[in-house]
Amino acid sequence: MPFDPQAYRPERRILSLSEPFYDPVRAANFPETRLRFRNDRAATEVGLRGLDEAEWIAHFGRFAPLPESLEQPLALRYHGHQFRAYNPDLGDGRGFTFAQLRDRDGRLLDLGTKGSGQTPWSRFGDGRLTLKGGVREVLASEMLEALSVPTSRTFSLIETSEALERNDEPSPTRAAVLVRLSHGHIRIGTFQRLAYHRDEDAMRRLVRYVLTELYDEPGDDPVRLLELVVARTAVLAARYMAAGFVHGVLNSDNINVTGESFDYGPWRFAPTWDPGFTAAYFDHGGLYAFGRQPEAILWDVMQLASSLRLIAESDPLVAALDRFAEAYQPAVAEALLWRMGRVPRGEASDRALVQAVERALRASGVGLDRFFFDVFAQELPAGYGAEWDAVRAALADYASRKSRDHAYWRGEPCAMLIDEVEAIWAPIAERDDWGAFAAKLSAIRQMADALR
Template identity: 60%
Template sequence: MADAPQPQPDVPIAAVADFLADPVEPADFPQARLRFRNDRAAAAIGLGGLDDAAWIAHFARFAPLPGNLPQPLALRYHGHQFRVYNPEIGDGRGFLFAQLRDAGGRWRDLGTKGSGQTPYSRFGDGRLTLKGAVREILATEMLEALGVTTSRTFSVIETGEQLHRGDEPSPTRSAVLVRMSHGHIRIGSFQRLAYLGDRQGLERLTAHALQTYHGDDSGDPVALLRHVVAATAQLAASYIAAGFVHGVLNTDNINVSGESFDYGPWRFTPRFDTGFVAAYFDQTGLYAFGRQPEAIQWNAVQLAGALRDIADVDAMIAELDRFAPLYRAALVERMLWRLGVAPTDAEADVALVRAIEQGLIETGVEIDRFFFDWAGGARRGPSPADPLYTLPAFAPFVDAVAARQAARATDHPYWQDDAPCSMHIDEVEAIWARIAGADDWQPLAAKIAAIRRMGAALAA
């Protein structure tokens, strides 16, 4: 058996922490009950061998990992929140705890949610509800299985405090969550430096982000924008193909690594409903399912605005103009991947994706059901949606997919199930109800296992 990978601490954040972050102390929680540990993620960074006591010491009490940050760092940033600029934000209930390299040499951040107050907490208590932590587990597991580049929920530990919230029954249980991601540098950190007129800070952060997240030593802000445009166009397309609605696509929630993270009021839309919203407070539908590509592009424009004093404006405009065609190409790629068919020529691929959207929109077939029923481009049955597949709205798709070659094996047992693995709000609430009412964690464990089983089938 090959030796398990060992931790490889490496903290590039130290080079920019003087103007990007503040050292903070974690909260002293009254309890620490381990509820979820992601051993699959931990193994990737050499931490899979930690016993539960050591896990709690590091991820509830935040004893530093060997060779890593001596003290957590709360990152500084501003941001547009629902298109209104807010200079009074930052890491208000989280911090960067550690940075390591994985077995492939890629940096991985361990950051927190619900770890206590920081200089940016304002009037918040710096805590996280246990329900919020459970929801983030479900979101990240499902998105990872569906091929979305996402942070991963690394750890959830119940902390024994009773929290009061206006949007859920209170008092409610509390938790501290650790997420693993490629990076935590947000567009909002660049906006903050631009707001302060810190040209040197902008140049240093640009060079840091380019080298750390994109392996680019140029220090060129136009190159950074180029990378971010490409990565966020892919992100937007992956949301649509997954049927996912993030809910709060503010500039402080967009990483320059292009990685999805920070899940609050998220939902998966059952049907291809472009107006479907995740957040009850999104009353104008700014971040509705079908408007997410526009919202993400708008955020990229704000990054360009923050860089305008250190970059050529015309060159940045040219990079921003690439977003729409990159998004359209990425959407075709992501839709064909989820369907499991091979691409042919660009025109035919675009026509196939349009036919998928037409059929889903006009008939109301559930997104997950459709991709399950037509895995590999061939109809498998029977299905409750069979009568809908014979309607005229699906005729263009049926004709277009007939000549396609499968790009995915469908011999995994998942494809023989009666129904697809989905993640709709009623199931999320049912899983939480079992935890809240009976401290029964089995439905959550079973759902995680089902999601990972689907992920294995999609990866085949």
């Protein structure tokens, strides 16, 4: 039996929302399907490891329904601010929610797609995903998971043998369909759509769904929901900074209300601690630059608060928003200390160390991956100059949370800078050689083992 009866726990809770939250759709009929990546670790956790390749492709390339889950895919409706401009013409234009399951902790999971075909929200798009875009999403989600960033997990990547025309990469280019696992695909933009239409009943229903199904807090208090989202998104912003990650497009339709990062388009990892570093070539003003990401995420959460004013008073919503900064500061200290392999000592000491680290990184130009590798659970090497004296002194008071016995620490730091991403893609594009891709995934997972 391909479905593990102990771990496979199908759900269809999203159907309790009903209209006006989604549109039933059908997946595209792809010419061919070639499995390129399957996440067997995640599959084991949700009882799907037993699927053979043909069964896997049937469900995640042809989208045959999973038993006792959704009978038909659902394209979700939402609005959103895109680079601070409101857009009421959004929705799942090349993806859908395919199934729902429970994870091993009992939390609700959505299996969502990217590149699965056109929907009523495709506008002028073809509903497809480039294979390179799919490869980049696998790399981003695996790296972020290893660095302890709350993230969706890439579950499957299947090449679909279509030739796509794109204006931002050599065309025609290869196509793929991707499936991701995420704890819900409800976005801030989902709430914005209901506020736009002044639909109080649907707003209350959505608040109840998110609290009950995604936060396991039965109730319908919009202020409590905002408090939870503020706390989760503050952690997300902090973990982005500690990872050196730049999402690139932090629009309100790209912020999941569970605080879980997803939808990796023009992402990059910053080589150094450069607050002005951007990921998207079209982000000319640096709105979503590395150092502005906490501000950008808070701005999006403010749009959630504004939407919730449809059913709540302003003052308690504002009070909830005010907690973002006080949640972010300890979260960023905790995240940086985790990556340095240190045990936190207390808010004042931790903040002083973080400030010293940020100053030294900016002044020295040392690479982020190099620094975190060198400093993990040990003193700074002698090669770090005088600009690091304050960091060296502060670290003397911190205990290590782990040793450097793992084989990873006898090599070189695992990084994911843009040049390496391109180097991984080049042999795939030129001769269908996936060796560098597989080797990188192995290196990422070795790093994850060492850090944890």
